[in-house]
Amino acid sequence: MALRKDVRVDAAPAVAFRHATLADREDLLGRIMLTPALVYVIVLVGLPFALAILLSFSAASAGSLALSWVGVENFATIIRDSQFQRAVLNTVFFTVTSQILVTVMAVAAANVLDAAFAGKRAMRFLILLPWAAPVSLASMAWTWIFDSTFSVINWTLKVFGLLEGWLYWFGDPALAMIAIISVHVWRTFPFATVIVLAGMAAIPQDINEAALIDGASFWRKLFQVNLPLLLPIVTVSVLFGVVFTSTDLSIVWLLTRGGPYNSTHVLSSLAFQRGIMGADLGQGAAIALFLLPVLVIVATVMLRMARRAEVGV
Amino acid sequence: MGYVETRNLHKHFGEVEAVNGVNLSVEEGELVVLLGPSGCGKTTLMRMIAGLEKPTSGEIYIAGERVDEDVPPRARGVAMVFQSYALYPHKMAGDNIAFPLEAVGMARLAIREAVARAAGMFGITHLLRRFPLQLSGGERQRVALARAVVRSPKVFLFDEPLSNLDAKLRATARFELKQFQREIGTTTIYVTHDQVEAMGLGDRIAVMNKGQVHQIGTPQDVYDDPADTFVATFIGSPPMNLIEHDAGTLVGFRPENFLPRQIFGAQDDVVTYRFRVRRVEYLGSDRFLYGVLEERQRSDQTVIADLPVTITTPIAEGEAYEFAVPCRAQRQFDARTGKTGKRKTDGAA
Amino acid sequence: MRGRRLVRAVKRVGLYTAASLFTIFAVFPFYWMFLTSFKQNRDLYVGATNLRHIPWIFNEPPTLEHVQLLFAGTPYLIWLKNTAFIGALVVLITLVIAAPAGYSLARLTGRWGERLGIGIFLTYLVPPTLLFLPFSRVINVLGLPNTPWALVLVYPTFTIPFCTWLMMGFFRSIPRDIEEQAMIDGYSRLAVIGKVVLPLAVSGLLTVTIFAFTLVMQEFVYALTFISSVDKMTVSLGVPVALVRGDVFYWGSLMAACLITSVPIAVVYNLFIDRFIAGLTSGAVKG
Numbered sequence A: 001m002a003l004r005k006d007v008r009v010d011a012a013p014a015v016a017f018r019h020a021t022l023a024d025r026e027d028l029l030g031r032i033m034l035t036p037a038l039v040y041v042i043v044l045v046g047l048p049f050a051l052a053i054l055l056s057f058s059a060a061s062a063g064s065l066a067l068s069w070v071g072v073e074n075f076a077t078i079i080r081d082s083q084f085q086r087a088v089l090n091t092v093f094f095t096v097t098s099q100i101l102v103t104v105m106a107v108a109a110a111n112v113l114d115a116a117f118a119g120k121r122a123m124r125f126l127i128l129l130p131w132a133a134p135v136s137l138a139s140m141a142w143t144w145i146f147d148s149t150f151s152v153i154n155w156t157l158k159v160f161g162l163l164e165g166w167l168y169w170f171g172d173p174a175l176a177m178i179a180i181i182s183v184h185v186w187r188t189f190p191f192a193t194v195i196v197l198a199g200m201a202a203i204p205q206d207i208n209e210a211a212l213i214d215g216a217s218f219w220r221k222l223f224q225v226n227l228p229l230l231l232p233i234v235t236v237s238v239l240f241g242v243v244f245t246s247t248d249l250s251i252v253w254l255l256t257r258g259g260p261y262n263s264t265h266v267l268s269s270l271a272f273q274r275g276i277m278g279a280d281l282g283q284g285a286a287i288a289l290f291l292l293p294v295l296v297i298v299a300t301v302m303l304r305m306a307r308r309a310e311v312g313v
Numbered sequence B: 001m002g003y004v005e006t007r008n009l010h011k012h013f014g015e016v017e018a019v020n021g022v023n024l025s026v027e028e029g030e031l032v033v034l035l036g037p038s039g040c041g042k043t044t045l046m047r048m049i050a051g052l053e054k055p056t057s058g059e060i061y062i063a064g065e066r067v068d069e070d071v072p073p074r075a076r077g078v079a080m081v082f083q084s085y086a087l088y089p090h091k092m093a094g095d096n097i098a099f100p101l102e103a104v105g106m107a108r109l110a111i112r113e114a115v116a117r118a119a120g121m122f123g124i125t126h127l128l129r130r131f132p133l134q135l136s137g138g139e140r141q142r143v144a145l146a147r148a149v150v151r152s153p154k155v156f157l158f159d160e161p162l163s164n165l166d167a168k169l170r171a172t173a174r175f176e177l178k179q180f181q182r183e184i185g186t187t188t189i190y191v192t193h194d195q196v197e198a199m200g201l202g203d204r205i206a207v208m209n210k211g212q213v214h215q216i217g218t219p220q221d222v223y224d225d226p227a228d229t230f231v232a233t234f235i236g237s238p239p240m241n242l243i244e245h246d247a248g249t250l251v252g253f254r255p256e257n258f259l260p261r262q263i264f265g266a267q268d269d270v271v272t273y274r275f276r277v278r279r280v281e282y283l284g285s286d287r288f289l290y291g292v293l294e295e296r297q298r299s300d301q302t303v304i305a306d307l308p309v310t311i312t313t314p315i316a317e318g319e320a321y322e323f324a325v326p327c328r329a330q331r332q333f334d335a336r337t338g339k340t341g342k343r344k345t346d347g348a349a
Numbered sequence C: 001m002r003g004r005r006l007v008r009a010v011k012r013v014g015l016y017t018a019a020s021l022f023t024i025f026a027v028f029p030f031y032w033m034f035l036t037s038f039k040q041n042r043d044l045y046v047g048a049t050n051l052r053h054i055p056w057i058f059n060e061p062p063t064l065e066h067v068q069l070l071f072a073g074t075p076y077l078i079w080l081k082n083t084a085f086i087g088a089l090v091v092l093i094t095l096v097i098a099a100p101a102g103y104s105l106a107r108l109t110g111r112w113g114e115r116l117g118i119g120i121f122l123t124y125l126v127p128p129t130l131l132f133l134p135f136s137r138v139i140n141v142l143g144l145p146n147t148p149w150a151l152v153l154v155y156p157t158f159t160i161p162f163c164t165w166l167m168m169g170f171f172r173s174i175p176r177d178i179e180e181q182a183m184i185d186g187y188s189r190l191a192v193i194g195k196v197v198l199p200l201a202v203s204g205l206l207t208v209t210i211f212a213f214t215l216v217m218q219e220f221v222y223a224l225t226f227i228s229s230v231d232k233m234t235v236s237l238g239v240p241v242a243l244v245r246g247d248v249f250y251w252g253s254l255m256a257a258c259l260i261t262s263v264p265i266a267v268v269y270n271l272f273i274d275r276f277i278a279g280l281t282s283g284a285v286k287g
Helices: A026-056 A073-080 A082-114 A118-131 A137-147 A152-159 A175-202 A206-214 A218-246 A248-257 A265-278 A279-288 A294-313 B040-048 B093-103 B108-122 B137-149 B165-183 B194-201 B219-224 B229-234 C002-038 C067-072 C076-108 C110-123 C128-141 C148-154 C156-172 C175-185 C191-198 C202-216 C221-226 C235-242 C251-283
Strands: B004-013 B017-028 B031-037 B057-062 B079-080 B155-157 B185-193 B202-207 B212-217 B241-246 B249-253 B270-282 B287-295 B303-309 B322-325 B333-334
Touching: A026 A279, A026 B194, A026 C076, A026 C110, A026 C128, A073 A082, A073 B108, A082 A137, A082 A218, A082 A265, A082 C002, A118 A175, A118 C002, A118 C251, A137 A175, A137 A248, A137 C002, A137 C235, A152 A279, A175 A218, A175 A248, A175 C002, A175 C251, A206 B165, A218 C175, A248 C067, A265 A279, A265 C221, A279 B229, A294 C110, B004 B040, B017 B040, B017 B212, B031 B040, B031 B194, B031 B249, B040 B057, B040 B079, B040 B155, B040 B185, B040 C110, B040 C235, B079 B165, B079 C235, B093 B108, B093 B137, B108 B137, B108 B287, B137 B165, B155 C148, B165 B194, B185 B194, B202 B219, B202 B229, B202 C202, B212 B219, B212 B229, B229 B241, B229 B333, B229 C148, C002 C067, C002 C251, C067 C076, C076 C128, C076 C156, C076 C202, C076 C235, C110 C156, C128 C148, C128 C221, C148 C156, C148 C221, C156 C202, C175 C191, C175 C202, C191 C202, C202 C221, C202 C235, C202 C251, C221 C235
Parallel strands: B031 B185, B031 B202, B079 B155, B155 B185
Antiparallel strands: B004 B017, B004 B057, B202 B212, B241 B249, B249 B333, B270 B287, B270 B322, B287 B303
């Protein structure tokens, strides 16, 4: 630092506002900047949410603006409704089955993507396509793939001699459910894969190396080292998955409209059918509200995990 | 009143009392080092002076003006150099230096001149059109210093600005920093945990621990006359030996004052101990002897002697020798409070 | 030695097999879109019972007639325009509201801000299924049904919470030192945001823009609920709902629309997915 003695720095002009102004007041600024978001969320999520509860206790129709209080009548009606009972079972089955499949596939795919091989980046890019494509358009592609006359799946099974008769994918309740679950798994496993992959990247490399030096076999390493370490991130992925799956409307609606014979309705598609198509907002809202416990549970678990992470800093 | 002054300053983060009643007075043109282990509150204290942290209670004055209540950092007339140098990554070095001047609305031409002068001072004129990422650690430090100087602040605040430099560079940077501060004569507060840096730089050193200033004085004061056992053991490497004298009193002496008896003349005023040497460390210019004092009750307490290479007395591990400390080099501390009996320094009230 | 080499070779084969299976599963519907888009009708509409006709390849020369029909004979371009219009407005609203909120939560509101941030994020989990019924009522009351404004109003309910959360993460990743340095260098907090924080957050703002836009392009449920006129639909609603004449699907044009819309979105989305995931998981698990 060759300091030169002959140079002097002149005094700078004085600061314009010596005292704290609004632009300095962090507490006020913080509130002002946060308020629009809070207002938006409260007015357009909080209030509609409350309105959903209100609607479920009223006989509201899309046409009229009046809300007439009917108490628990909507709930009493739908609970006795066999379509509703079917929809509850379908929702549970749809959610549980697809989440198991998604999780297994995601952990497997993440392990593949974690290894080093040629074409890894390309695989990652391609595997993510289903999640990135708009759900309604992807569902149309699948509708076409499952088409009763032109199904390429049937053709392929036939050619390999795996199919005796004919599969009418959307004509049979069991096949329709299989189709719905397949499309949903196809669409969400990439998302879960990326989450798990992110979690794997966070596992310190030396743990893996220590396990290798200990001479742990692949399976022991998987079950005693990798999976326990992956558990938190897999939980996050399952939590998101449960929310996205149990409340998903698009796939069922686009593939089957709840058919055949209303056998594949889930809660959300039934709520749409009754509430929007049937214009019985009250009953639709009551049906949708049965999803609330799932959301409350997921939110609670997430909050607990967030708190633990906060303490663990 | 000092140029920078804090009065009974407190800062609590929840349960933690980061700064706990600090009265600090820095004279105009002086360089005061805040020294202490990490977590002692030195950085928090500096950040409160800068205005980045609001005190829980207490007062802060800069150049006679009370600043803690209503003067935001931008108006306090302080310049700060962070440990990271905090250069704006999206601005070139020259624009980094110009940034404080743009804040006060200086004319563009005047800014250009001021930047050129500040850059000239630190020999970085050729770097002005580079982005921070393209600069080395030492160059970044100079840019940060030029940016601090450019608007002629009332006070410089340095937060461990040398700790990111490698050891070789650090010694010369320290020397240059001291030169620069002397020449420009700006009041400076400097935070570090490195006592060598503190000793080398500070006109005075404020030794802090657990949110309090234990002692403030010249480097010689805090080294020779530590105010309490914390300062005694924190300053100096190896630290001051502390041994129990009698109930309620500790005696302290520096390892370099603890030498073989025969070094001293017969009529010298010394205290003699029988020192059993357990281990000898050769460090080139010094020999460190680790051992125990035999006639002491707590004979397991390790005492260290630091013999310069000029003392060639043969010492063998396991043997006992007559060692002595000059009486004037002995310090007494209250065993309960840790405070020294006679205290020469002032400064911290 | 030979045993170990064999094991390694088997592992390698297994790895590539698994990678191929996953990739084929993911990509095959897109391949099918592609085939359908460019096949001639007599190549396309051959019943799957005819095992001699292989549907996996072009048996006749490819044709552009479906694509031409899509652009000239359907409202596809109008839907694209509607989507761009709604998307642009939603992005604007999202940026204006979410960026300040994200900064506030990252730097200005301390611990209760952190809780509030998690609260805002959780509203992202409140699904359309719970909200489309009350919304349909609100939209009716406001006189907005079957207008793009209904979607412009409703879409930010999911883009704002998520983008606020993302922006919070981006702002946190800017070193605090730099902002504090600027405050000492003579700037108010507000000026620091304008002169230092925003220039450093450009990539974050870009990410948020991309996400808000792709979320709008992907949304289906609200569009289905609020929009009934064909000429007011977005792409993701119009293609599945309105590319039908009576009961007849024009599969060629339909798949062309799917392909042309999906692939650009998917490519862009792919480029930003890692930031998206980081934002999504950062609250629950600190990497």
